[in-house]
Amino acid sequence: MSGETNKKKLKRKIMCWWAGILCLTVLISSVGCSASSKDAMGQPGADQAAVEYNHAGSSEAPAEASFTGHPAAEEAKSAVTEEKRYVVLQARLTLEIKDLEAAARKIQERVKDAGGYLVSLEFYDLRDGRQAGQLSVRVPANKFDPFWDALDECGTVKNPHVYTDDVTMHYIDLEARLKNLAVQEERMRNLLERAKNVEEILQIEKELGRIRGDLEGMTAEFKHLQERVGYSSLEIRLEEKDPRFAGVTGGFDSYGERIGYLLSLNTNRLLRGFSTCLVVAVGSLPLLVPLLLLAFLGWKAVEVLQARKKKSLRKKDKMDQISS
Numbered sequence: 001m002s003g004e005t006n007k008k009k010l011k012r013k014i015m016c017w018w019a020g021i022l023c024l025t026v027l028i029s030s031v032g033c034s035a036s037s038k039d040a041m042g043q044p045g046a047d048q049a050a051v052e053y054n055h056a057g058s059s060e061a062p063a064e065a066s067f068t069g070h071p072a073a074e075e076a077k078s079a080v081t082e083e084k085r086y087v088v089l090q091a092r093l094t095l096e097i098k099d100l101e102a103a104a105r106k107i108q109e110r111v112k113d114a115g116g117y118l119v120s121l122e123f124y125d126l127r128d129g130r131q132a133g134q135l136s137v138r139v140p141a142n143k144f145d146p147f148w149d150a151l152d153e154c155g156t157v158k159n160p161h162v163y164t165d166d167v168t169m170h171y172i173d174l175e176a177r178l179k180n181l182a183v184q185e186e187r188m189r190n191l192l193e194r195a196k197n198v199e200e201i202l203q204i205e206k207e208l209g210r211i212r213g214d215l216e217g218m219t220a221e222f223k224h225l226q227e228r229v230g231y232s233s234l235e236i237r238l239e240e241k242d243p244r245f246a247g248v249t250g251g252f253d254s255y256g257e258r259i260g261y262l263l264s265l266n267t268n269r270l271l272r273g274f275s276t277c278l279v280v281a282v283g284s285l286p287l288l289v290p291l292l293l294l295a296f297l298g299w300k301a302v303e304v305l306q307a308r309k310k311k312s313l314r315k316k317d318k319m320d321q322i323s324s
Helices: 002-041 046-057 061-067 071-083 100-113 141-153 168-193 198-230 255-283 285-323
Strands: 087-097 117-125 131-140 156-166 231-240
Touching (some): 087 100, 100 117, 198 231
Antiparallel strands (some): 117 131, 131 231
16 A cells, blocks of 8 residues: 555656646746847847848838838828828919909019919910910919919909819828938948948949939929929919900999990901901912913903904904995
């Protein structure tokens, strides 16, 4: 009995040893996993060193990684987007006015007062003695509403259309890429200073030139985007009023003003008609002179034929008289 009791005690001790070894193994594994996770998240491990090396040697992958895929970067991007929006504002409209040149000068004064500038201006003629024009202007985005309201003083606004383009994501993305490229350029310059042989110098200078080219192209694109966001575009069409469709008092202060306008309009039409005929006549002289010469020769030929015919008739009458 005592032998069996000793065997049972020995089995229990062995089982306890195995249980202790198993618990110790689980504990060591959990501690190792915790340490590796800390190293991956915040410690300067091998993966992070590899990322830093790639960041110094490549200009494309870090730019993407800096703004996509990383939770902290995405959160920062969302926060910036919620704080400020970048919007391109554009508009077009038609202004019905009395005097084209006066209205164009007035609009240019409004643009100058708003801190904007004129992009293009053109005038052209319409039918019935009227004129029209097209203005393209840029005004600061924060002055768009006051400038839009001031256009009512220049004429009658027709067919207004305002539309926007939200470029917030593109703006922030370009801004982040420019910062990353600047950092990469600085790191490549530091590497160039520490280069030890000609081969390394040539390779670093080649990479540095590529980064510099990308940086310059992206800087130009970013400045253009800033210009579009900072200044709103307006396309303004100017049209003089058509007197045929104007009311008795609509658009005119008095009957005398309407009569004077119609008299000047019809006088201009008459003078324009005479001048057009004169221009056409003078311009057609190379064709008219030969035609007139042919007409004159034909008329003379007809006269000669008629004279011969009359002469032959007279001779015939005389012959008839003599024979009788």
